[in-house]
Amino acid sequence: xxxxxxxxxxxxxxxxxxxxxxxxxxxxxxxxxxxxxxxxxxxxxxxxxxxxxxxxxxxxxxxxxxxxxxxxxxxxxxxxxxxxxxxxxxxxxxxxxxxxxxxxxxxxxxxxxxxxxxxxxxxxxxxxxxxxxxxxxxxxxxxxxxxxxxxxxxxxxxxxxxxxxxxxxxxxxxxxxxxxxxxxxxxxxxxxxxxxxxxxxxxxxxxxxxxxxxxxxxxxxxxxxxxxxxxxxxxxxxxxxxxxxxxxxxxxxxxxxxxxxxxxxxxxxxxxxxxxxxxxxxxxxxxxxxxxxxxxxxxxxxxxxxxxxxxxxxxxxxxxxxxxxxxxxxxxxxxxxxxxxxxxxxxxxxxxxxxxxxxxxxxxxxxxxxxxxxxxxxxxxxxxxxxxxxxxxxxxxxxxxxxxxxxxxxxxxxxxxxxxxxxxxxxxxxxxxxxxxxxxxxxx
Amino acid sequence: xxxxxxxxxxxxxxxxxxxxxxxxxxxxxxxxxxxxxxxxxxxxxxxxxxxxxxxxxxxxxxxxxxxxxxxxxxxxxxxxxxxxxxxxxxxxxxxxxxxxxxxxxxxxxxxxxxxxxxxxxxxxxxxxxxxxxxxxxxxxxxxxxxxxxxxxxxxxxxxxxxxxxxxxxxxxxxxxxxxxxxxxxxxxxxxxxxxxxxxxxxxxxxxxxxxxxxxxxxxxxxxxxxxxxxxxxxxxxxxxxxxxxxxxxxxxxxxxxxxxxxxxxxxxxxxxxxxxxxxxxxxxxxxxxxxxxxxxxxxxxxxxxxxxxxxxxxxxxxxxxxxxxxxxxxxxxxxxxxxxxxxxxxxxxxxxxxxxx
Numbered sequence: 001x002x003x004x005x006x007x008x009x010x011x012x013x014x015x016x017x018x019x020x021x022x023x024x025x026x027x028x029x030x031x032x033x034x035x036x037x038x039x040x041x042x043x044x045x046x047x048x049x050x051x052x053x054x055x056x057x058x059x060x061x062x063x064x065x066x067x068x069x070x071x072x073x074x075x076x077x078x079x080x081x082x083x084x085x086x087x088x089x090x091x092x093x094x095x096x097x098x099x100x101x102x103x104x105x106x107x108x109x110x111x112x113x114x115x116x117x118x119x120x121x122x123x124x125x126x127x128x129x130x131x132x133x134x135x136x137x138x139x140x141x142x143x144x145x146x147x148x149x150x151x152x153x154x155x156x157x158x159x160x161x162x163x164x165x166x167x168x169x170x171x172x173x174x175x176x177x178x179x180x181x182x183x184x185x186x187x188x189x190x191x192x193x194x195x196x197x198x199x200x201x202x203x204x205x206x207x208x209x210x211x212x213x214x215x216x217x218x219x220x221x222x223x224x225x226x227x228x229x230x231x232x233x234x235x236x237x238x239x240x241x242x243x244x245x246x247x248x249x250x251x252x253x254x255x256x257x258x259x260x261x262x263x264x265x266x267x268x269x270x271x272x273x274x275x276x277x278x279x280x281x282x283x284x285x286x287x288x289x290x291x292x293x294x295x296x297x298x299x300x301x302x303x304x305x306x307x308x309x310x311x312x313x314x315x316x317x318x319x320x321x322x323x324x325x326x327x328x329x330x331x332x333x334x335x336x337x338x339x340x341x342x343x344x345x346x347x348x349x350x351x352x353x354x355x356x357x358x359x360x361x362x363x364x365x366x367x368x369x370x371x372x373x374x375x376x377x378x379x380x381x382x383x384x385x386x387x388x389x390x391x392x393x394x395x396x397x398x399x400x401x402x403x404x405x406x407x408x409x410x411x412x413x414x415x416x417x418x419x420x421x422x423x424x425x426x427x428x429x430x431x432x433x434x435x436x437x438x439x440x441x442x443x444x
Numbered sequence: 445x446x447x448x449x450x451x452x453x454x455x456x457x458x459x460x461x462x463x464x465x466x467x468x469x470x471x472x473x474x475x476x477x478x479x480x481x482x483x484x485x486x487x488x489x490x491x492x493x494x495x496x497x498x499x500x501x502x503x504x505x506x507x508x509x510x511x512x513x514x515x516x517x518x519x520x521x522x523x524x525x526x527x528x529x530x531x532x533x534x535x536x537x538x539x540x541x542x543x544x545x546x547x548x549x550x551x552x553x554x555x556x557x558x559x560x561x562x563x564x565x566x567x568x569x570x571x572x573x574x575x576x577x578x579x580x581x582x583x584x585x586x587x588x589x590x591x592x593x594x595x596x597x598x599x600x601x602x603x604x605x606x607x608x609x610x611x612x613x614x615x616x617x618x619x620x621x622x623x624x625x626x627x628x629x630x631x632x633x634x635x636x637x638x639x640x641x642x643x644x645x646x647x648x649x650x651x652x653x654x655x656x657x658x659x660x661x662x663x664x665x666x667x668x669x670x671x672x673x674x675x676x677x678x679x680x681x682x683x684x685x686x687x688x689x690x691x692x693x694x695x696x697x698x699x700x701x702x703x704x705x706x707x708x709x710x711x712x713x714x715x716x717x718x719x720x721x722x723x724x725x726x727x728x729x730x731x732x733x734x735x736x737x738x739x740x741x742x743x744x745x746x747x748x749x750x751x752x753x754x755x756x757x758x759x760x761x762x763x764x765x766x767x768x769x770x771x772x773x774x775x776x777x778x779x780x781x782x783x784x785x786x787x788x789x790x791x792x793x794x795x796x797x798x799x800x801x
Contacts, residue, residue: 283784284787288748291525291527291528291530291531294503294525295531297502297507298500298528300501300502301505306507307507309739310737311783374588
C-alpha cells in the first residue's frame with residue numbers, strides 16, 4: 001500500500017504507515033453547525049477568489065455565483081422551513097471521490113457538505129487538470145482568511161489507484177460519495193465501509209433535449225439565437241462530457257420537409273453561436289466525435305450524418321429507445337448530437353432509459369408538464385429543466401436530495417400537552433377533531 | 445514518355461486507375477495536370493470502395509454524397525476521419541485476398557488503426573516508395589543501414605511498413621539495432637568502415653535515429669539519412685528540426701538528412717522533404733488543409749487540419765482521409781507539418797477515462 005499526498009488544507013505527504021492514524025483524525029467530529037457563520041464568512045472569501053480566477057476558468061464563475069450570500073440564505077431558509085419533526089445535524093465525515101475533471105460537480109457537493117457542517121475529504125486523481133488546480137488554489141487562498149474551525153473541515157488528497165488507501169479513508173467516514181462509470185462505481189463500492197457509514201453513488205448518466213417543434217418554429221431570429229445560445233451553454237462545457245450534457249435532441253410534433261427546415265435553421269443557429277463564442281471545445285474531441293458518428297452510421301442503413309464543423313456533428317435517425325444504437329455508451333463528447341423525432345409528447349418516455357438523468361425542455365405547454373415529468377421520471381429521468389439549465393447544480397441530484405444525504409435527521413417528535421395526552425388515550429375517533437380544533441402539530 | 449505523351453495521358457482518358465499514376469513524373473507535372481489526373485483516380489476509388497465496402501457506402505450515403513456527382517475539386521472528394529480505422533476494420537477485398545493487416549503504433553491503451561492490404565495495394569506502396577526515394581537516391585541501390593531491429597521487419601506496425609518498404613531499395617541491408625533497440629556498435633562500425641565516404645543510405649524512425657545515432661560519436665560521412673515518424677517525441681525533449689540537422693549533418697557528418705511524412709492509414713502517401721525543407725506531394729498523392737473548427741478548405745499559407753489523398757489504395761477506403769495533424773500547404777504540392785492537434789486532458793465520468801486518471 002502506498003501513502004497519499006494531502007493538498008488541502010496544507011500540502012504534505014502521508015506515508016502508508018501513518019495512514020491509519022491520519023484517517024482516525026479525520027473521523028473526529030467537528031463542532032460546526034449547518035450554516036455556521038464562520039462557514040458563511042469563508043464562502044464569501046471563496047467567492048472573491050473564484051471570481052478572480054474565472055477569466056482563465058469560466059466555470060468557476062458559475063460556482064461563485066451559486067454561493068453568493070442571497071442564494072445561501074435562500075437555501076438555509078428552505079431547510080429551516082421544513083416542517084418534518086427532525087433536527088438536521090451534520091452527517092460527520094464525508095469521503096467523496098469525484099469524476100475526472102468535471103470539477104465543478106465535486107465543488108458543489110463539497111460546498112453543500114461544508115455548509116451543512118461536515119468535514120469533507122475529497123480524493124482527486126494524480127494528474128489534476130487545470131480547472132481543478134485553479135479551484136484548489138482558490139480554496140487555499142480563501143482558507144488563508146478563514147477561521148481555524150473551517151480550515152479543518154476541508155481535506156483534499158491525491159493518490160493513484162489504491163484500494164487500500166481508499167479503504168483506510170473509508171474507515172473514517174460516515175458517508176462515501178462515488179462518481180464514475182458503472183465499473184468504477186462497482187469497484188469502489190466493493191471497498192469496505194464501516195457498518196455505520198453509507199454509500200452514495202452516481203454512475204453513468206446521460207442527458208437529452210426535447211424541443212417542441214411548434215414553439216421553435218414560432219421563434220423569431222433573436223429568439224432562435226437565444227435558444228441556440230442556451231443549447232450551447234448546456235452542451236459544450238466540459239467538452240460535452242458531463243452527465244447532464246445533452247447529447248441528443250428530440251423533436252416533437254413535426255416531420256418531413258417542415259422538420260428539415262426547422263432543424264436546419266436550429267443547427268445553423270447553433271453553429272452561429274459557436275462562431276460567436278469562438279471556442280466550442282477541443283478539435284481533437286471533435287474529431288473523435290466525427291469518427292464515432294461515422295462508426296455508428298457504418299453499422300446500418302437509415303442514419304444521417306452531418307459533420308457541420310469539427311465541433312458540431314449531428315446524426316439523424318438514431319434509435320434512442322433502449323439505447324438500441326448504443327448511442328449513450330460510445331459517446332466521446334466533442335459536440336456530437338443524435339437527433340430523434342416523435343409525433344407527440346406521449347412518445348417521449350419510450351426513448352428514455354434508466355441511465356438518463358436530465359431532460360431539458362423547450363416549448364412544452366404548462367398543462368402537459370406534470371404528465372410528462374411523471375412519465376419520463378418513471379423511465380429514469382431525475383430532472384426536467386428548461387433548455388439552458390442543464391448544468392445548474394441543485395440540492396436535488398440524480399433523484400436524491402443531497403441536503404438529506406449530507407445530514408442526519410435527529411427525530412424529535414413534538415411533545416404532547418397534558419390535555420392532548422388525555423384525549424389521545426381516549427380513542428382515535430376524537431384525535432382528528434381534537435388536533436384540528438387545537439391547531440397543534442401532528443403527533444408522529 | 446515524352447512530355448506530349450504525358451499531357452495526352454493526363455488530359456485524355458488514360459489516367460483512370462491507380463497504376464496509371466506511376467506513368468507520371470513523380471514531381472514535375474504542372475499542378476493543374478496533376479490535380480486532373482489524381483482527381484480522376486480518386487473519383488474512381490470512391491465508387492470502387494462504395495461497391496466493395498458496405499460500411500464505406502453507408503457513411504457516404506448517410507453524408508448525402510451522391511454517386512452521380514463526382515468531385516470536381518480535391519476539396520469535394522468525400523473524406524473519412526482517420527480515427528474510424530481505430531474503431532472498425534474497413535475492407536474492400538474478400539478475406540482470402542488479404543495479404544496483411546497493418547496496425548498503427550498507438551500509445552499504450554489507445555486503440556490502434558487497422559489497415560487491410562491485399563497484394564496489389566502492398567505492391568503499389570512499394571512502388572510508391574521506390575519512385576519517391578528514387579528521386580533522392582537515383583537509380584542505384586545503395587548500401588542500406590536500417591536504424592531498427594531485425595524483428596521489426598516481421599511485425600505489422602507502421603515501422604514495419606516503413607522498413608519493409610525501404611529494404612528492396614537498398615543493397616545488403618544491415619540492421620543497426622538489436623532486439624532491445626540498443627545500438628549494435630560492432631555492426632554499425634563494420635558497415636561504416638566498408639562504406640564511409642561513398643553514398644550510402646540510412647533509414648529509420650526519427651526518434652530512433654536521434655536517440656541511437658546522434659550521440660553515438662560515429663562518423664557517417666557520405667551517408668544520406670531518410671527518417672520519418674514525426675517530431676512529437678523529440679519535441680518533448682526540445683529537439684526541433686534545426687537541432688536535429690545541426691547534430692546529424694553538422695556533427696555526425698551525414699551528407700544530407702530528409703524527413704518524410706506519411707501514415708500507416710494511407711498507403712501511397714509518401715511525402716519527402718525537399719532541399720528547401722518543405723514536404724512534397726508525389727504525383728499519386730496530395731494534401732489539403734482544413735480550418736480546425738469550420739473544416740472549410742484553408743487558403744494556401746494558412747494552418748489547418750491536414751486531409752491526405754492517395755490514388756493507390758484499392759484494398760481499403762483510404763484514398764481520402766482527414767488526419768489529426770496540423771499543417772500548412774504553402775503552395776500546391778508543398779507543405780509542412782506543425783504536429784498533432786493537442787489533446788486536452790480527458791473529462792467526465794466514464795470508466796475509460798477513470799482508468800487513465
